[in-house]
Amino acid sequence: MNAIVDINLKELALGAFLLLIPIGFLYTYRIKMVKDVLINVARMVVQLSLVALYLEFIFDLNSALINSLWVLVMILVGVLTAINRIGLKIKFFIFPFFIAGLTSVLIIDTFCLGLILKLDYIFDARYFIPITGMVLGNALNHNIVGLKTYFKSHTEKQDLYRFLLSNSGNQKTAVRPFIEEAVKMALNPMIANMSVIGLVTLPGMMTGQILGGSPPAVAIKYQVMIMIAIFVGCTINIFVSIVFTNKIIFDAYGNMKEATIKTTRFLQKKIQR
Template identity: 45%
Template structure:
């Protein structure tokens, strides 16, 4: 099997024309998103082109320190996005969430590379950055939902939380139902998509493998492995994020600090 067909400049121009369909739809429906979509599209193109050149250099050099630093940079950007989109205060959440993501994602990626792919060099750039990016991207989306929902639910049902404390529950016992609801909201989309993979959709990992020349059965093995890795990373990162941030988000009386929620 051959690799993916190269896309010419004309092909990319045709791709750009395809963008007119959502832009015209948004303009016609007066959704007010034309500017934001154009800005996001331009940012995506510029970032991907720059990263593409940079990754060629990283893959050629394949230095363990550079690979680790770049993956740490990816994690840091993801954490900033999680905190911002969860409407939480950066000063309260940056270091606890960053530490949670580092532990969860480095552990899962290194485990994946050593035990599943059986690499001799577990910090190999091609696997660490590509696999790590897929795991981190899905974990990011789930954490935005999970972490944001957890603290918003506490603010919304603060009286229920105080009632549980008044009955003698510890802080973690009183927060258990909020955490359960947040985990369900964060994990449900991934679990639902897993249930229809192969029938409703061909996921990105599998599609990329096939376009790259792999036989379908090998692509399927990688897709199964990456989805399980995503689940593991997501559950670990959300758990650690909640555990590590709770200590800084409540006062000594168990009351949630109002300063943890960012002003809209």
């Protein structure tokens, strides 16, 4: 394999000129997103630059404690982001969502790093942080979609929930259609993506490894592993989050706690009408 081709800052800045194409479209059609694009691209560059400096440090140090703390921070940031995007109150959901994220990380990392890769040092930053980050990042995106759907369904279909609860006498049976809808919304995009990998898309991890000099066969095996890990991690995260959510928003008789339901912005708007 040839040596990795580096990108210097001048060439990277030149590549940024590609942004003129979407900005031109947005400006031409007077779509008010130009400012958001520029601010978030700048934010991305700053954040990634800081992360690069930090990762250089923790990769050299390679401490189990520091690497674990970094992962806990990643989980916390993801949880806070999800809570904010869904429109929930932190005090009700930060702990259960954090436990859901931690559970998925523990299971996935144990299998991938310990049983599949058989690392002598499971906290090796080179593997531990990137793989955990990919699982958490994807779980964040899909959880937001799934949990938004779950809360929205309960908001708009309270009569259906009460009907199912009164006829079945079982709260688990009553919430089953809502869980099904939420899980489908969360996982269907990932399932569709898996069906076209290699035919329509070349995923990021595989592409990155090939660009980094790994043989395509090795890169593909890693990609298969990480796609399974991401799917399983997202599934664990969404189901555990919903289980904890049900313990928060329902009382012992299966009735919704009105004060808890009102934590969602979309429900507040519905009640105000």
